[in-house]
Amino acid sequence: MSHLVQVYASGHSLALNHKWNKHAPFIKKLLDIRRQYSDAMIYGGQHQPKTGNMSIAAYQYTGDNNTLMTVVNVDTQAAVVYIALSSGEKDSNWKDIITGDVFKVEDITLSLPMEGSGSENHGLRVMARIDR
Numbered sequence: 001m002s003h004l005v006q007v008y009a010s011g012h013s014l015a016l017n018h019k020w021n022k023h024a025p026f027i028k029k030l031l032d033i034r035r036q037y038s039d040a041m042i043y044g045g046q047h048q049p050k051t052g053n054m055s056i057a058a059y060q061y062t063g064d065n066n067t068l069m070t071v072v073n074v075d076t077q078a079a080v081v082y083i084a085l086s087s088g089e090k091d092s093n094w095k096d097i098i099t100g101d102v103f104k105v106e107d108i109t110l111s112l113p114m115e116g117s118g119s120e121n122h123g124l125r126v127m128a129r130i131d132r
Helices: 002-009 018-036
Strands: 045-047 056-062 067-073 079-084 093-096 102-104 109-114 124-129
Touching: 002 018, 002 067, 056 079, 067 079, 067 109, 102 109, 109 124
Parallel strands: none
Antiparallel strands: 045 056, 056 067, 067 124, 079 109, 093 102, 093 124
8 A cells, every 4th residue: 555655646547456445445535536636636737845854755736726735654653744835835724635634834834744654544645725
């Protein structure tokens, strides 16, 4: 699952066989998010903000109507990541679509507590900017 989450977070498509059935509800949730926010995650632009942590990668997607960010922790240990955003994201608000948690950017830094890769959400957050 850790590898699959990394593939999803970086914007690649998924084609899976029956061996993934035990994870079907979580994978369906990820694919539904991609469909719902397709303007950003499929058709939008992508760039990779700096996280300052070699175990945590972030990918920001910008579409006509939505801005999303996937953040994935490949380490088994929980951590807090500080993501440097552009000046256009100053003081913005972001919601984790998976958990419902809401975070406010302080100046241009988004601070996120991240679970480890062995957690229920496999170390993944899918953040949507909610004040765009």
